[in-house]
Amino acid sequence: MKPLLRHLPLLTMITLLAACSTHRPFTPGPFEEQDSAPSGVRDWASIPDAKPKWEPRARYGNHSPYEVFGKTYYVLQSAEGYQETGIGSWYGKKFSGRPTSSQEPYDPYAMTAAHKSLPIPSYVRVTNLENNKQIIVRVNDRGPFHDGRIIDLSYAAAHKIGYANKGTARVRVEAIPVSSTPSPNAANPAAGTAIPYRDVEDTGARENYYIQVGAYRELSTAKSMQQQLIAVTNAPVGIHSSPERGTSGVHRVRIGPFVSEQAAQQVQNQLQDTVSDPLLIRR
Numbered sequence: 001m002k003p004l005l006r007h008l009p010l011l012t013m014i015t016l017l018a019a020c021s022t023h024r025p026f027t028p029g030p031f032e033e034q035d036s037a038p039s040g041v042r043d044w045a046s047i048p049d050a051k052p053k054w055e056p057r058a059r060y061g062n063h064s065p066y067e068v069f070g071k072t073y074y075v076l077q078s079a080e081g082y083q084e085t086g087i088g089s090w091y092g093k094k095f096s097g098r099p100t101s102s103q104e105p106y107d108p109y110a111m112t113a114a115h116k117s118l119p120i121p122s123y124v125r126v127t128n129l130e131n132n133k134q135i136i137v138r139v140n141d142r143g144p145f146h147d148g149r150i151i152d153l154s155y156a157a158a159h160k161i162g163y164a165n166k167g168t169a170r171v172r173v174e175a176i177p178v179s180s181t182p183s184p185n186a187a188n189p190a191a192g193t194a195i196p197y198r199d200v201e202d203t204g205a206r207e208n209y210y211i212q213v214g215a216y217r218e219l220s221t222a223k224s225m226q227q228q229l230i231a232v233t234n235a236p237v238g239i240h241s242s243p244e245r246g247t248s249g250v251h252r253v254r255i256g257p258f259v260s261e262q263a264a265q266q267v268q269n270q271l272q273d274t275v276s277d278p279l280l281i282r283r
Helices: 002-006 008-019 155-161 219-230 261-271
Strands: 066-068 071-073 083-091 112-114 122-128 134-141 149-154 169-175 209-216 237-242 250-258 279-282
Touching: 083 155, 122 149, 122 155, 134 149, 134 155, 149 155, 149 169, 209 219, 209 261, 219 237, 219 250, 250 261, 261 279
Parallel strands: 083 149, 112 134
Antiparallel strands: 066 071, 083 169, 112 149, 122 134, 122 169, 209 250, 209 279, 237 250
């Protein structure tokens, strides 16, 4: 029994790592390979910041809630208004080329970051409160799962902001708002590529599915989006207005209804590169 008892800590660590293999990064334990800086040297100051732009919510990495090391985390519905101050860290060579939570390969020389709760992708401004340097990074990964740390920067980002050599620093993280309204030509693919609509409305169905592509304060903006969508799909495109006290109302542009989730998902997937964040909802 002595040999088995001697290896129990190792077996426990292996079990924990296997259970959390879909969540990266984590803090290495005594039996886990330590992270290190990449060997390449760059002109860190010349690496351009991430350029904020609208992107659809990633298919992977946004599951909520999720659990790591026995602790439950929740992904925010929106990054709007997010601001937090805490400890920033970085991750490097050990994870190079490995899939991030969004399934994009991790590049230690890209201006990216890991965050526990911001939607993937999100764009944030990070300020090093020890030297007032600022950078903009794209969040495409989950972590850091270490108490007190709020963001894990790529090695390049940590170098550019001035704490790669010391490992951590006190930082402020602020979400950068990105317009959810696509450009006028965003929903106009080449002629003849209208997205097919399958599963017509069935009023006898117990539940229907819709694809919501935007919510607007101005009715004229909602109508403009509706016309753009009509040009690319054969499915019904409607405006669902819900007046709110003290406002002129919220006008949601939705495609559907669909009587099966599979049919709705097919159109949702086809819209990913065409319009703003196509959100599948059930009514």
